[in-house]
Amino acid sequence: MTTFVGIASFKLAESCTTVREMEAVDESHCNPRAFHPRKRVNRKTKLQLLFDEKARREYLTGFHKRKLQRKKIAQEQLKQQLKEERKRLKQEARESFKKLVVSHRPVPELENLISENYELENHSVSITELSSSDLAEKNNWIGINKVQYENEKSEHSDEEEGPQKDELPGMELKTKKDVKKIIKKQATKQVQKSKAFKLKNKLERQKNKKESLRKKKKHIKTQSKTRKGRKKAKKRK
Structure with a gap:
């Protein structure tokens, strides 16, 4: 009997413990906060808001000032962009004119290039083509009959009198000043097509439009004042 009672009491104790655990589990399901304590407040990430009357007034009254800035x-x-655009286009124009000068360099006469040399036992022979005009100039001959007009004479005389300075070889332009003028003209044409220049013109048009509207309103106000003054003067009379 004693053994049976002991076993029964042990089983009752085990059942009691299991029942307590189940109750605890049920309580934990019903109240999940019991096993989850509060997290510590991280004060470093918190923001502190301060009310500054001076800063508020400056912000609310400074819209126009910031707009002007x-x-x-x-x-x-925009001015800087236009300046850089002009500089770049001038450089491109200079490089294009340099290429044009290189392509139009004075070529040596073909007569000098077309020469054949033959070496013999005792001597060498060179064969070159000569024109009749060259022979006439060297030997003071009459040469080919050509019609010479007065304009051609005057042109030749002008060229002989004073050769122009700063001539560029292989170009139709005579002086460096003409080249600079054409470079400037070409650069300005390309600048006028650029976006920065178009934006500048647009802003200038808007500014002129506003100015004309302001003048128009002012003129209308002055006219209305003068009319009112005349009406008052008539009433007084």
């Missing part, structure tokens, strides 16, 4: 910065950037 942005406008000034944009104008300066």
